[in-house]
Amino acid sequence: MGKEASRKLEWRINVSDGVSERLEPETGAILRAWTWFKRLMLGGFILKICKFLEKAWNLAVDEPKKVIHGLKVGLAISLVSLFYYMRPLYDGVGGNAMWAVMTVVVVFESSVGATLGKCINRAIGTFLAGSLGVGVHWIAFHSGKNLEPIVLGISLFLLASAATFSRFMPTIKARFDYGIMIFILTFSLVSVSGYRVDRLLELAQQRLSTIAIGASICIIISMLFCPMWAGDELHLLICQNLEKLAHSLDECVVEYFRHNKTSTAKDEACSKKMKGYRCALNSKATEELKANFARWEPAHGRFSFRHPWKQYLKIGASIRNCAYCIETLHGCVDSETQAPPHLKRHLNNICMRLSSSSSNVLQELAFALKTMKQSSKINLSVGEMNFAVQELKHALISLPNHNISIKNPSPSTVEASGNCNTEPITSIRASSSFMEILPLATLASLLIENAAKIEVIVNGVNELAVLAEFKPTTDNKKSKSNQSPKKLTSENQDPETVKIPQKV
């Protein structure tokens, strides 16, 4: 369009005045620049939109739940707008149907708990503020024409200030933040509109009924169509964090000992798994939010109404504690100062055994949580982990003695010592300094520290099992397989063979 118009313009100039200098080259350049600029802008804009749509598409594919939530909100709003479209309904609730639409838009959240919480908050807030507003109005009305606005103004100021301040109280903020906001809103509207509209009670009744309509549509839709329970999400989050910790721990230690052999063989998937613990590091806010929502939810699936959601926060905190330790462990893997390979080889197997038994405990816990059954193997797994801790400690104790006693080992013994690490380390060169051992010793002591932190998680999950009355495992096979390895240990005297098949 712009191109054509400017061509026309040029053409006109040339026709109207034959001798006028030809403007073409200059305007042509400007024109071209402008077109180029437009295309660039448009191209940039289209590119941005394309990128945005691509991101949205990826999100939708990754988490179809979010698309479903969008559709549910659309459905709820369409339903509530029926109150306007249909004449009989419209006559019933009057022009206040707006409040129903507003309720749906504002109250509908992605999880059932959040929606329920907001609905209850909105209802209670509206009701309390409405009654209080009518009461204050009555007092103001009876205190004379002159005092009326003053009484109303002061009460509004005081109540709004106090209520706003109360939103900062942690206990209020966690559960009733929205209710307080609605309280302030309703009280202001009532005390303000009451000055004009004399049909206060009628108004209040209408508002409450429209809110009830909006809220019930929200609750019904959010609970009937693909309900997303905040409790389920919290439960899953904790399970996933446990599993991620387990994988990270395993990968970290494997990576540490692989490091010097093939330092470039660090593939993408492995590195992603290794960093899984980072999800646990920053999940505190999410956990608290979900636990708060979950408390509003009725009994659903395997969860009763008074499911001990707070215990999940406790478990979450101990998981984070463990994740901090793995973060430091991760630092050891990435560190520039590494123990020399021959030293690493000595503690390789025993460290791997401790890390795998630790991650085994974590996975057992995740499985127990997932199935909500008391794990029959957890005690055994913990025992194994503690045994590995003792072994590692022994290996460490025997380390310096030999360091002292053997001053000049032949180089061949260094090579030959290989992988048998339960035997005391006899082949360390006397020249290997403390600084060379230090990184390895730090890793070992972090692994030992980590095992202690895992036991705290075990206690947390056990408490949850008691509080939430997890069922005991009744599987006979499992209890059998539970016994046989115990026997094995005593016969073989090798802890490695005891390794119980993981149930995850």
Next chain:
Amino acid sequence: MGKEASRKLEWRINVSDGVSERLEPETGAILRAWTWFKRLMLGGFILKICKFLEKAWNLAVDEPKKVIHGLKVGLAISLVSLFYYMRPLYDGVGGNAMWAVMTVVVVFESSVGATLGKCINRAIGTFLAGSLGVGVHWIAFHSGKNLEPIVLGISLFLLASAATFSRFMPTIKARFDYGIMIFILTFSLVSVSGYRVDRLLELAQQRLSTIAIGASICIIISMLFCPMWAGDELHLLICQNLEKLAHSLDECVVEYFRHNKTSTAKDEACSKKMKGYRCALNSKATEELKANFARWEPAHGRFSFRHPWKQYLKIGASIRNCAYCIETLHGCVDSETQAPPHLKRHLNNICMRLSSSSSNVLQELAFALKTMKQSSKINLSVGEMNFAVQELKHALISLPNHNISIKNPSPSTVEASGNCNTEPITSIRASSSFMEILPLATLASLLIENAAKIEVIVNGVNELAVLAEFKPTTDNKKSKSNQSPKKLTSENQDPETVKIPQKV
């Protein structure tokens, strides 16, 4: 009341029928139980309220800002309600003044950035949805009487679904979440009410003007009366976290080495300081929120409009990384397995020197941030810290050599070695096992690790200093004191002096 009624009832029974058995003892007991129950309930209720008020009072004393915010909201709502109370104003904006009240209640947040962001979101969301709503309405109107509700319904469903889904996109969620909600709300209201009310444009104009009134009152009050800038808060939070880390680090190491001497001398204030780093552990969500709000804020105080707030998030992340390390360090202090006192004594001073030079760097950084000036001493402090790292490493290297060479030191040397720890450790008993050294070695290696992490923070602050154009310190005294220690180090032939001065 209940007491009187039940007495009356009893009296009546006795009078109406002379031979009826006397009910007094039983009802008396019930009555007493009821009264007791009521008192207990009332007492419990009053106790709860008292506790709540006490908590509120403490919060108000601790953070008077929050009280001020409450008063500001009260003031804003009172001001906006004037539009109702005063007839001329009322006639001006019509019955839609409700929207102004609603805007104030919903939009007024504690920080200027959050309030501004919400106002802008509300304005843009309302405007876009209003225009789109009118457009869709026009199309629906021209598509015939029968199709009209269908076109409106489908467009409402699709737009509401898509907009709700877009709220899950991280980029949208961070900045435009509220705007999208207002978009959905306005679009629903327009497309729904338009079916009834034919004065759509007038309605839209009224709504926009009332929203503008409410929003401008909010903005004026939040910016003029004790403004609370999200940017200021973020800046302060980062500074405080740096200081808390510094104190925690110091206290942790002091506590570690005091432990065995007077294990009960752990006072409250000390333990509180030691746990200060925990604030940094969980501040990610707060930092991100504040950074998002800060981006809406205009230039204020020392911050320009385009202040690099994102860089604060980067610094925050590296502070957290450091805090993870201190968390593990804290674990060493609380650990049951401790190195024996005589071993601790050997590394006491050098560890303390490293920790105090590390915390010195942190405090320098906090000071540089606070004053927004390039610290002239930071390079020196970092150099000192790295020197202490080298010293600690040397001390560790010399440890096992002496462990080997000196097999039977006289007990007197153990006692005599005391506090001079730059000299090689000559007095360790040959019998002290590796397990005894391990906890101490872990502590040392964590301290070394921590120093590396602190350098990452230093780099982050340096980047900020460049981005935000921190002024160089012009203080003469400081530059003098800057030179003298440098001289000292160069005389000592310390590798650290070669360290190129970083430009903070």
